[in-house]
Amino acid sequence: MKKIFILFIGVALGACSEDNFLQEETVGELTPEQALAPENVEGVIISAYSILNGQIDEATNAFNSPASNWSFGDVLSDDAYKGGGGTGDQNQIHQMEIYNTDPTIIDVQRKWLALYEGVNRANQAIRLLNASSAFDTELKAQRIGEMRFLRGHFYFELKKIYNQIPYIDETAESLEDYNVSNTALSSDQLWQKIEEDFQAAYTALPNAQDEPGRATKWAAQAYLTKTYVFQEKWTEANAAVDEVINSGQYSLMDNFRNVFLPENDNGSEIIFAIQHSINDGSPRNFNGGIGDRLAPPGGPFYPQYGFHRPTQNLINAYKTNAEGLPVMDNVDVTEGDFVDPRLDHTTARPGIPYLDLDSLYSESWARDLATYGPYGPKKRVVSANSSSYLPVWPYVNALNYYIIRYADLLLWKAEAAIELGDLESGRQYINQVRERAMNSEYVMMLDGSATAANYLVQPYASFANYDAAITALRTERRLELAHEGHRFFDLVRWGIAAKVINDYLEVERTRRTHLAGAQFEAGKHEYMPIPQAQVDLVGTDSINQNPGY
Template sequence: MKKIIFILSIMGILVTSCSDEFLEKDPFGEITDEQVLLPENIEPLAISAYSILNGQGNEASNAFNSPASNWSFGDVLSDDAYKGGGGTGDQNQIHRMEIYTTDSQIIDVEQKWSVLYEGVNRANTVLKALKNSTEFDENTKVQRIAEMRFLRAHFYFELKKIYNRISYIDEDGNYFSNTMISSEEVWAKIEEDFNAAFSILPDTQDDPGRPTKWAAKAYLCKTYLYQQKWAEANSAADEVIIGGDYSLLPNFNEVFLPENDNGSEIVFAIQYSINDGSPNNYNGSIGDRLMAPGGPRYNQYGFLRPSQNLVNSFKTDDNGFPMLDNLDVLETDNVDPRLDVIVGRPGIPYKDLGINYDETWARDLATYGPFSPKKRVVSANDPNYLASWPYVTAANYHIIRYADLLLWKAEASIELENLEDGRTYINMVRNRAKTGTYVQNLEGTTDAANYLIETYDTPFATKEEAVIALRTERRLEMAQEGHRFFDLVRWGIAADVINTYLEKEKIERGFLTGATFVAGKHEYMPIPQSQIDSGGSDDSGNSLTTQNSGY
């Protein structure tokens, strides 16, 4: 069993909300205000703040409505994936999200908001308790405050990138609705928390689930990137590269093996485990439990289906560079070797099962096509895979990995007109894909497909060329990890990319007929209607919480 720092079964403690109207949540136990301040209760409260990182906000099995991996919010909303499952009526609300008919009462919109604010609430409760406790060890107190500020910043970052116009509440109960606080002010508070965490947290942690100072600096880099603060992002990335003890694993496929969950490439991850005594194995990857691809060894939930467009993006030319023509990959085409680590393709061995993936594995083949997820699916031969309900795994979800950071460094460098640095860091990621092991045929005698990838060995001619290379590399390296949609939004190209994607996909994927991405609206989820209704009004009767544009 992996060593983790949170266990859901200990959540028998009340974390009283700082504002009853601000959060709609299920209570999970009760203790008095005086008892909260006792050291033996503060530590479990801190653990409860970590525990909700996995998106499981209640004792049900529906964390797939608020997945920590953001597979529905970050992949299905993009050009990388279809919802999948048993047709459009299976989890129909996610189908509505993928065809951009989302509304403010969809359960995923409500539950994701609620779970993230519950995370804020728990972090705030610990911060308040630590401030008021006179018995807690002072050295440990400083560390726990830094950890809680890191977690609070993470939860707010997730809220900001998904909903944009969010409300803010601190540990003292000060509440600012989304009409009372600006976007810039929210970003500033997130930065403040990550900076505070960086200044206190140690270089390393004995418990792998706790953040380090370098995780805080890396997350700060990401925060700067989302605001296009290129100089600050570049500097923060440099600090992590120089000061942090991180390195890329030799082989791309090794990154996603459970035994490497907290290896040299992982900056910060959500810790999962199975068979640890927790109820219903809810400490496993509960938000991703619908990804099981079917076939002879897996349950056939069949969600998160890679799109044809994603598969096509891995096609390479005779020099080993991305082709970007969106023509369907043929058996004779050259492809980036990462394709068959990320996607289950017919005729290609699946993991270490000793069998080729077959299109008959795919649930509702006629609707969603032949491809299945593979990258973050754990081998059915691995003890970290639970072969019974709820079909979860003990493979961590990587919130930040080193390849991610290297590509942030490349992006910031390019935006600062340092194209050579950008090329250097893109090549670090591509070179790992080039020099690592490739998927082999069943006999182990040759590559399973025509793999060909090269690094960019000549300077980029223009900034535009460098930007295309960077954005393409992010898609290839980070595919199916919940990032694509948010990248398109922050780059300001979501409408163009997604509507272009839909033009071709609609021809073969009829369920996308009628889907249109509206610029200025669909970049963000709507604010849950329940929050607007309960958010109160000013003296003139105007709602203190207002809806995002277009909803």
């Protein structure tokens, strides 16, 4: 089913290329009747979905606007180094990593452009749907719900990355309508607009869709939960998340590793995902995971791009004690230590088998070992043996990117419960995630005779108080969701980014000298600057630059 949906996207994009249909300004080349024909409206709808992967112009550098947020959510946190061929390779991401970001950085600009192009396409589709009398009435309501879901997603991303943003809806048509100040709406009002889109989507959408990748009622409710969580609206979040859990539509997969196999990426755990495919007829295979194409670890199986590298701090976070609970001492893991089994599914460590390649990962695979250390990415890397991996340029794969998966949702439920004073419910939901890790298949040595490390993870028996519970929750989110683009945004919403990151840097710079000049400034680095090109285009009377930039 995934392949069918991706081919549908490919056909739509091939038949209606960005040069002659999908850009808003070229709709005028069609007659009004043609533009409002159901098949052409559906083409615009598909174009709105297609922008989810961050690809805006058929350029090769969608890694500067990655849907996975590997640079924005992981490299800016304590979970990942930029990697690559030293600090000069994609130097602008290095500048982001050491908190020397400025408004001219290409990643800051392209991420903004990709997200607003998504907003633009969703708005365009809503306008056409509202104007089309030929479009099936019942299906029209559903499609508008899908577009409001996508618009909510694009604005959510803009809000969490840039904070104060211009808000433009489907009523904007003239050039003047787009000259909107980023302070026209307050932060609370922006959140309200995002909530309204997800609420409308929840009302309009079906429980399930025939075509994987289309938004559903429960995906909208899950995203509404996330919106409440980011605002610390715990009562609302708790009620919304309960609806999704009680729907019975989702469950944890039995095996943690299987979640990240392409053949399972529309499985029971996936609430909403960006659909990727390869060898689908698109001329450059840009329907694959183009934003993450620099992640392969090198070695004998992959090109040696070597980006998105695990930090020593992240490796150490998986160490456990004799009770199978996190140690959290940031002392380097040794061969005899107990470790959470998710460590060797998430990261590549020397001497540990790499996926199903019948080979041990070696530090010789690591590009620029002296700068970035020996570890590599693993969780979202597709096996070179898989038909879902493209072994030629642009070296992309067909693994979907999971915007929301069920483990994430369970941890929101745990967090809401803890914040509302129900520590026991919080413990139970955290333990659902830990028990899955405990019962998963562990990485084995090549001959299958023993586990590859001393794996030990156990559920929590109790929480003595709120501090113990919230620490466990935050630790579990890191261990479960590492290298999925969430960590930095969690730290910001918890209000602890400056402390956690500066504590991390104090130790990590003694291990990795490329971090020598890094320092996180509270009140500034929680958000990216508004791109300078946007400021220049609209003017300083309309755009207020974020503090400190």
